[in-house]
Amino acid sequence: MKNFPNAFVIIIGVVLFAWVLTFIIPQGSYQRITNTDTGITTVVSNSYQKMEGDHLSAFDVMLTIPNGVAGRADAIVLILLLGGCFFVIEKTGALSEGLYKIVNILQGREGLSLFIVSLLFTAAGVSIGMQEEVIAMMPVLLIFGKSMGFNTYTTLYMSYGSTVLGSAFSPSNPFGVIIAQQEAGVPLLSGSGYRLVVLGIAFLVWVIYLIRYNAKNRMKKVEASTPHEKISHNSKIILILLGLTFIIVMYGLLQLDWGFMEMSASFFTLGVVSGLLGKLGVNGTGEAYVNGFKEMIFAAMIIGLANSISMVLKEGMIIDSIVYGLFGPLQYLSASVSGVLMMVAHSILHFPIPSYSGQAILTMPILVPLSDLIGISRQTCVLAYQYGAIMGDMIVPTNGALMAILAICGIPYNKWFRFAWKPTLLMLLLGGIGIVVAIYIGYD
Structure with missing residues (x-):
């Protein structure tokens, strides 16, 4: 494809697309508590509630550009x-x-x-x-x-x-x-x-x-x-x-x-x-x-x-809704199927949450009780997270490191995706097999 958007245009385009999603996906939030000793904020499981909040204005979205740069x-x-x-x-x-x-x-x-x-x-x-x-x-x-x-x-x-x-x-x-x-x-x-x-x-x-x-x-x-x-x-x-x-x-x-x-x-x-x-x-x-x-x-x-x-997804109050929609249905499936789909869901979630450490803090408190209910060990729950979320860094266009490296190499994202999807899928398949085996052997 000729004149495929460069890294800068892609990122700005995804920011605007995220803004559009804030008007489509229902707003909602999990309750959070902060440990006064460590300062770490965690999510309270089973606390998701739909709510109505103010939508971001066009100027609010533009503010996320300098705020996003300052935040990193x-x-x-x-x-x-x-x-x-x-x-x-x-x-x-x-x-x-x-x-x-x-x-x-x-x-x-x-x-x-x-x-x-x-x-x-x-x-x-x-x-x-x-x-x-x-x-x-x-x-x-x-x-x-x-x-x-x-x-x-x-x-x-x-x-x-x-x-x-x-x-x-x-x-x-x-x-x-x-x-x-x-x-x-x-x-x-x-x-x-x-x-x-x-x-x-x-x-x-x-x-x-x-x-x-x-x-x-x-x-x-x-x-x-x-x-x-x-x-x-x-x-x-x-x-x-x-x-x-x-x-x-x-x-x-x-x-x-x-x-x-x-x-x-x-x-x-x-x-x-x-x-x-x-x-x-x-x-x-x-x-x-x-x-x-x-x-x-x-x-x-x-x-x-x-x-x-x-930042747009968080301020638009839909990031928790995305998490709830991706992982909620897993409780109705078998342990092996749920474990593999949990990994797939983490890969999808990594598009709007390019920080995999942030993704762990957001999802683990929600998924641990769900894993206990399904019959998946907590270690296997962590496996599904690390294989799905972190391997996603090979292809997600919201990953700043990947897009910066492609910019230095002069490779458009579409050409990189055509190259990278096969080895990424191969590793995810291997990760899925690893999760199924972990469930079968009672990995804990």
């Missing part, structure tokens, strides 16, 4: 500073020298490189639920992919796609599984053995699919250019610091309760140190940062604009 300020800051950091490192020549070395080592071993990169990004998804961070890495990943003869879809699949896979099938994703388990009232990190088995199977199927796709869609290699045959001493130090920064950030996220701001500070520091080590000077480092900001600003804004969609 922490993620936007991370993308800008992380992107600036990578731009500085690229200017020092360290990235190109490191890439040249890796390409030489993996020359003729494209299958192995696909496996290694996919494994690394899957591990990042498993451990920290990484997504937004991939945005700043895409320019470097695209260069690496072209050097190996991969087309853009292969590069996207082995990087962003693998982080989604890892996040969805993870036994420990802090923004998905742990939040859902906390809301479901089950011990944190419990049931990890079964999740790891399903994760291993999913990763194997994922890589086989990727290797087969790449074998049929290879492109001519574009040689990575570098002024040096060997990595300079300063470049080695910069690359080591880059690796150490990722280790520190992962430790901070998992052990120190870090958020986006701490990550931003870490990468900002790395960028400044790298610029000075790379002999860019104070002014050169500053200019490189500014140029990096310019490269990332559109992607960062897409993240903020996507947040406006859920």
Whole structure:
């Protein structure tokens, strides 16, 4: 399709469509209570009631645009500073020298490189639920992919796609599984053995699919250019610091309760140190940062604009009605059918709620009593959430990270959807089988 809308137009279009829905879907709400000790707000099950409220005016909808951007300020800051950091490192020549070395080592071993990169990004998804961070890495990943003869879809699949896979099938994703388990009232990190088995199977199927796709869609290699045959001493130090920064950030996220701001500070520091080590000077480092900001600003804004969609649905008082309509009928079905349909419903719900952590907080208090009634264990209820909601990040146009990455790669959403729906459906099918088996074996 020629002239398919770009990411900006799609997001604004969905915001307007969400506004239209507020006049069609009946308004309603669940009761909520806030824990005074933790400050966490939870939904009271079986408390849904229809109600009449004021509809959003056209100006109210326009207000959600700046408010949505402001609401994701922490993620936007991370993308800008992380992107600036990578731009500085690229200017020092360290990235190109490191890439040249890796390409030489993996020359003729494209299958192995696909496996290694996919494994690394899957591990990042498993451990920290990484997504937004991939945005700043895409320019470097695209260069690496072209050097190996991969087309853009292969590069996207082995990087962003693998982080989604890892996040969805993870036994420990802090923004998905742990939040859902906390809301479901089950011990944190419990049931990890079964999740790891399903994760291993999913990763194997994922890589086989990727290797087969790449074998049929290879492109001519574009040689990575570098002024040096060997990595300079300063470049080695910069690359080591880059690796150490990722280790520190992962430790901070998992052990120190870090958020986006701490990550931003870490990468900002790395960028400044790298610029000075790379002999860019104070002014050169500053200019490189500014140029990096310019490269990332559109992607960062897409993240903020996507947040406006859920704001319209919440302020229009229909988000709870959507949840009630999707999950209410499941109580009349068998456990196995309900479990699979629960996963499907989570995938559908992920369109209006692109934050899967927010989706867990909204739905788990409602679904746990429903699962108890149907005869589905709470662990299986969490499985249905993580497989359905998080795998949806592969295709939902309301996901700011996905749309930002597609914008950087120059891929229209319609072309990405035609590519991504098959592997996404394959993983959802695998997730559905995992849920049925969990119910059959009494997974708890």
